[in-house]
Amino acid sequence: MTAPMLDRTPGVAGVAGVAEAPATATGTAHAAAAAADPMLPRPFRVTARHLDTRDTVTLALDPLDGVPLAFAAGQFTMLHAFGVGEVPISISGDPRSCGPLLHTIRDVGSVTHALVGATPGTAIGVRGPFGTGWEVGAGQGGDVVVIAGGIGLAPLRPALLELAHDRAAYGRVVLLYGARSPEDILFAGDLARWAAHHRITVEVTVDYGPPDWTGRVGLVTDLVPRAGFDPAHALALVCGPEVMMRAVATALVARGVAPERVRLSMERNMKCGVGLCGHCQLRELFLCLDGPVLGFDRLAPLMDVREL
Ligand SMILES: Cc1cc2nc3c(=O)[nH]c(=O)nc-3n(C[C@H](O)[C@H](O)[C@H](O)COP(=O)(O)OP(=O)(O)OC[C@H]3O[C@@H](n4cnc5c(N)ncnc54)[C@H](O)[C@@H]3O)c2cc1C
Numbered sequence: 001m002t003a004p005m006l007d008r009t010p011g012v013a014g015v016a017g018v019a020e021a022p023a024t025a026t027g028t029a030h031a032a033a034a035a036a037d038p039m040l041p042r043p044f045r046v047t048a049r050h051l052d053t054r055d056t057v058t059l060a061l062d063p064l065d066g067v068p069l070a071f072a073a074g075q076f077t078m079l080h081a082f083g084v085g086e087v088p089i090s091i092s093g094d095p096r097s098c099g100p101l102l103h104t105i106r107d108v109g110s111v112t113h114a115l116v117g118a119t120p121g122t123a124i125g126v127r128g129p130f131g132t133g134w135e136v137g138a139g140q141g142g143d144v145v146v147i148a149g150g151i152g153l154a155p156l157r158p159a160l161l162e163l164a165h166d167r168a169a170y171g172r173v174v175l176l177y178g179a180r181s182p183e184d185i186l187f188a189g190d191l192a193r194w195a196a197h198h199r200i201t202v203e204v205t206v207d208y209g210p211p212d213w214t215g216r217v218g219l220v221t222d223l224v225p226r227a228g229f230d231p232a233h234a235l236a237l238v239c240g241p242e243v244m245m246r247a248v249a250t251a252l253v254a255r256g257v258a259p260e261r262v263r264l265s266m267e268r269n270m271k272c273g274v275g276l277c278g279h280c281q282l283r284e285l286f287l288c289l290d291g292p293v294l295g296f297d298r299l300a301p302l303m304d305v306r307e308l
């Protein structure tokens with residue numbers, strides 16, 4: 001299990017010794033300019049860096065202009081590593097908090113490598129937030145099943161924080177999470193807290209378990225048929241590799257969850273994030289605008305289309 005998760009609490013700013021900047025008239029003007037031109041990155045500064053696993057880091061960012069960035073659970077930003085490039089990354093913090101902006105990033109290539117290596121004080125450009133959110137509130141009054149594969153738990157963390165916060169408004173809440181190995185398990189502190197204090201059933205499985213691993217080994221998809229939720233009134237939120245999402249969504253629908261109540265985050269290649277470049281086009285959909293979160297009713301016929 002990894003160390004407790006860094007969070008958007010006053011303590012985080014304290015870790016890096018960087019106080020939150022107050023909003024100023026100039027700062028508000030900078031933020032307004034960025035809002036008017038969505039291609040213009042706003043400068044943020046890394047205030048804390050938390051190593052989640054061997055290849056994944058959570059960065060806490062504060063806006064240099066002092067104007068906090070409001071977002072909905074499931075939305076993403078374009079993060080700009082100056083001199084290297086820009087990539088889409090989901091926001092992994094609490095939408096209700098006004099502390100630093102959190103992103104959890106896995107090191108897979110040149111830009112994510114630069115971001116993962118950013119130390120406190122580094123300037124990062126931020127555009128957004130962009131895209132659709134999980135719309136967790138649509139699950140109120142019924143059961144909610146959250147299914148994550150690998151880094152897919154990061155885009156789902158804001159939704160889980162919302163569920164934990166408004167726990168009484170929901171029936172059963174189940175998190176099914178698949179990681180590559182025990183040392184790749186993200187947010188171990190959150191998982192324990194959600195289970196212990198928020199009546200969230202947390203089931204973790206890994207692809208490869210060492211001899212001392214006493215938990216489950218196997219695919220997260222295999223957990224769907226017997227997970228404890230009522231499919232007739234369930235909302236399902238799914239994020240992970242596309243092959244996993246398709247298998248999970250098919251298993252959920254086979255159990256009786258309505259396809260439009262199965263929401264997937266389609267994280268395909270994106271460049272502009274605002275519907276200009278066409279990189280994310282999936283037949284009639286622009287995933288940066290119409291997604292990334294979309295219902296399986298719309299996605300099922302499109303998931304065979306290869307990405308650009
Ligand atoms: C809406 C959205 C939200 C995302 N949220 C997160 C997040 O919260 N945390 C995170 O770590 N990553 C997230 N990603 C994926 C992230 O954008 C890619 O890992 C990044 O663009 C890779 O860029 P790179 O220059 O580091 O690597 P590249 O050199 O561009 O790619 C390295 C490897 O990663 C693969 N790759 C590139 N883009 C993606 C992608 N979108 N999905 C899967 N594999 C990809 C490439 O095929 C290649 O094998 C998100 C992507 C999208 C579209």
Ligand code: FES
Nearest residue numbers: 273275277278288
């Ligand atoms: S990323 Fe450019 S149109 Fe969607």
